Amino acid sequence: MAGVKTIGILTSGGDCAGLNAVLRAVAYRAIEGYGWRLIGIHDGTMGLMRRPIDVEEITLAKVTPAMMRQGGTILGTTNKGDPFAFPMPDGRKIDRSAEVAQGYHLLGLDALIGIGGDGSFAILRRLAQQGGMNLVGIPKTIDNDVGATENAVGYNTAVAVATEALDRLQPTAASHDRVMVLEVMGRDAGHIALAAGIAGGADVILIPEIPYRIDRVAAHINKIRAEGRNFALVVVAEAVRDPSGEVVRQSHEGGGATYGGIGHAIAQEIAKATGAETRVTVLGHVQRGGQPTSFDRVLASAFGVHAVDLVAQGKFDRMVAWQNRRVVDVPLADAIAESQQVDLDGALVRTARGLDICLGDA
Ligand code: F6P
Secondary structure: OOOOOEEEEEEOOOOOOOHHHHHHHHHHHHHHHHOOEEEEEOOOOHHHHOOOOOEEEEOHHHOOHHHHOOOOOOOOOOOOOOHHHEEOOOOOEEOOHHHHHHHHHHOOOOEEEEEEOHHHHHHHHHHHHHHOOOEEEEEEOOOOOOOOOOOOEOHHHHHHHHHHHHHHHHHHHHHHOEEEEEEEOOOOOOHHHHHHHHHOOOOEEEOOOOOOOHHHHHHHHHHHHHOOOOOEEEEEEOOOEOOOOOEOEEEOOOOOEEEOOHHHHHHHHHHHHHOOEEEEEEOHHHHOOOOOOHHHHHHHHHHHHHHHHHHHOOOOOEEEEEEOOEEEEEEHHHHHHOOOOOOOOOHHHHHHHHOOOEOOOO
């Protein structure tokens, strides 16, 4: 597209491994490939809202190969600053969306690349439509629940971390004849739990998509014991409901509330029903940090290059996606229309059942 010279990039929502690899790919394609300027916006849309606008020019000198290995995001991010309902210090929530669009235009941006999950995309898309911003999205989230793409950046790394946790829990479970419960993240979707559970040899995997019955879980653990094995590995996704049907939440010192704690409720139920000694590990944010896996680095790089090519073609309001081993692009509206939950007829559920892993329902 003639005239595109300066593009902005921001990371939005919860961080994950691979974000810096995306930034590096975007920088190479935009600066080296097209001769454009790239402006890195700090702390998601907050950087565009602040005055002076909080940005930095991204140069090739800044995007070293070290970024392929670096967790987090050097741009900073937030999952609290919805510009349409921005939390003020006095507790009010006000609409500051016009300031974000103004920031974009003050910078003279020709396009904005937003790296986010479905929640961020819904906000960014509304901002773009309202404020005349040319938006391209790149999906990232450890939860892997963005629609229209098989993979989002960060998911593969989170699965690797959760699998490693099971690798470490299994020998200690075996040594002490214990049932180890591992609680993993994945707000409202069980992708991490299911994939890591299969990879880590779990006996039970509980995900929010499949309601569990504790008697089924207990029967499976008792069966394993009757077969002569005195330990078991149980993976629970954080969004699984407790026996009363409620999602378990935790409020945090200094503000914020997230899912978390269901692992303890499940462990208690298992101990009650089987008499087994249990221990609980809540994996938490270690799933988001650290070095990205090689798959996430490749995905991040492919997405970054494709996103810049979309800008070059003047194709906006689209998201890059991974489908059938190819990088494609889809309407952003498709990506946010429906959150992608575990397919109950899909390969991983069938695999788990084929391995005699208890999913809580049978
Ligand atoms: O959406 C990513 C995610 O890591 C979820 O899996 C988790 O529930 C949530 O973010 C945690 O959010 P926070 O960073 O605010 O603790």
